[in-house]
């Protein structure tokens with residue numbers, strides 16, 4: 272937010288006001304915008320603008336620009352400020368003044384701009400206040416000026432829906448969807464229209480359209496389940512509720528639905544939830560010279576927090592001879608391609624093959640290790656474990672068979688056992704790189720990911736040691752790095768790992784902690800800006816675009832930034848796969864209220880506002896004002912966890928509230944950008960940079976300033 276030399280005094284003050292809003296000094300920002308809007312003058316402005324503005328110089332500096340354009344700009348920002356604080360009535364007043372101002376002779380505002388900056392936000396504000404007549408009028412004015420505005424059509428569609436004009440609403444929303452097919456909001460409203468018209472099948476089609484665009488929209492699963500129920504498709508209903516339960520575990524509404532329809536299911540519960548099975552072993556490639564490579568212990572089958580979910584039994588099969596050891600003694604030798612089962616019975620681990628008991632391990636941990644008969648230390652074989660649960664708490668959670676290399680330790684816990692896979696760092700990366708980045712990404716991006724994943728794993732193993740009390744170095748989920756085992760190894764990513772063998776990222780000759788995330792939304796975050804993260808010299812925010820691109824600097828510009836898809840490295844298709852760069856959530860107030868009140872006593876929600884933003888635009892302080900109490904949320908992961916039924920993709924969002932006729936919130940609309948915390952390397956951006964011809968070294972030095980590549984000695 273710097274000023275070009277020769278900037279007008281008013282621009283200096285406008286940017287000061289913008290900065291105040293951005294950093295949470297909302298009252299001061301409001302005052303300054305109001306002063307700037309007051310061009311007719313109380314005399315105060317004349318004296319104030321006589322001096323040269325700070326930071327400017329030259330003969331042009333310090334003079335005012337055209338007063339009307341200053342007033343328009345100031346009032347537009349002021350209106351956006353009011354909308355950001357939930358004061359829609361004041362926002363509407365500002366737009367009414369702007370309407371008159373823009374009609375003043377001598378003022379030229381293009382039709383498109385008038386639609387976008389005046390009539391659409393005015394219409395939406397009125398709609399959110401449930402003043403439907405006025406809202407419809409404003410949105411129709413917007414459409415007269417810009418007939419192909421998807422935002423105006425989405426606004427009008429919603430107003431007409433609220434008025435019960437379902438057919439007209441449907442045609443507005445269909446048109447909006449045809450102009451902007453990637454926006455899920457239209458489909459959600461089309462689904463609601465279909466529900467009102469009792470066409471359940473059509474409602475499902477529309478909900479599916481929305482969810483196909485972004486499966487993260489957990490709150491859609493609930494109405495979808497209800498529609499399936501109303502059609503008598505209980506298995507399908509159960510599947511939706513089950514998915515929602517995976518994302519929001521203790522949701523009583525969902526658990527109640529599941530309990531009620533459980534007796535009506537046509538198939539066993541286990542069969543309704545799809546499991547990905549592995550028919551055969553994927554051949555694995557042994558990394559050369561593995562004797563000197565550090566070995567990692569990876570916790571398998573872990574929860575969102577990275578803790579092993581205790582298992583009471585496991586079924587597995589090996590691709591070669593294997594043995595089960597307990598301490599130094601070999602308890603059992605098993606054959607290849609035969610299913611074995613270990614289960615905890617009366618406190619002992621019992622090994623059975625085809626229902627016949629073969630061995631018993633009374634206490635302590637044990638390990639399953641592949642071992643050739645001629646060389647017991649050879650761990651080149653693999654083991655497939657059946658039905659491993661993964662990504663609990665996320666939209667993509669599920670159950671699948673997993674193939675692991677080498678040796679699996681079962682660590683006994685009170686209730687059962689948890690699993691640890693021992694694997695060397697390079698072979699670990701063979702599986703992690705494609706789990707963390709699509710294998711279709713350009714080679715240089717995959718190489719950057721390999722260096723980052725290698726450094727990050729070692730840093731966690733040696734420095735942070737987040738799982739030292741759990742008995743392993745890293746977990747297999749998002750908490751550390753996603754590790755899906757040997758069935759997820761591919762030629763392209765093996766090459767990226769081999770070509771960067773041993774390469775790690777240093778800052779001043781110390782190993783770094785190179786954090787990364789899916790998509791930054793356009794600007795990465797500095798770690799120091801996230802509450803509780805602390806300052807790390809190489810984790811500073813960068814504009815994730817070529818230097819000519821502009822980053823928003825005002826409330827209105829931020830709103831537009833969040834609602835549209837400006838150019839950035841991480842907006843380049845196909846590396847940004849749809850919802851990662853820009854996403855949308857429509858969250859019913861009653862569902863969110865129930866969720867929040869499960870752990871926080873806020874009572875009925877009155878308002879949700881972002882009170883302060885980080886330089887990258889991400890929300891830093893969110894306030895949920897309730898009838899009973901206000902909840903201030905500042906931690907990045909808590910903002911994401913609290914504001915949706917399933918977690919939000921990021922904290923970069925613009926939030927709006929729709930109120931009902933009585934003034935109670937009906938739903939919250941979040942226009943968001945990015946996926947993940949936004950700190951360090953933006954993976955989609957790395958893909959975009961590589962597609963523009965940049966190397967993995969360019970990528971690493973873009974995201975991690977002042978770091979250098981080093982090489983481990985193996």
Ligand SMILES: [Zn+2]
Nearest residue numbers: 577746750751
């Ligand atoms: Zn972890």
Ligand SMILES: [Zn+2]
Nearest residue numbers: 791815841953
């Ligand atoms: Zn990015």
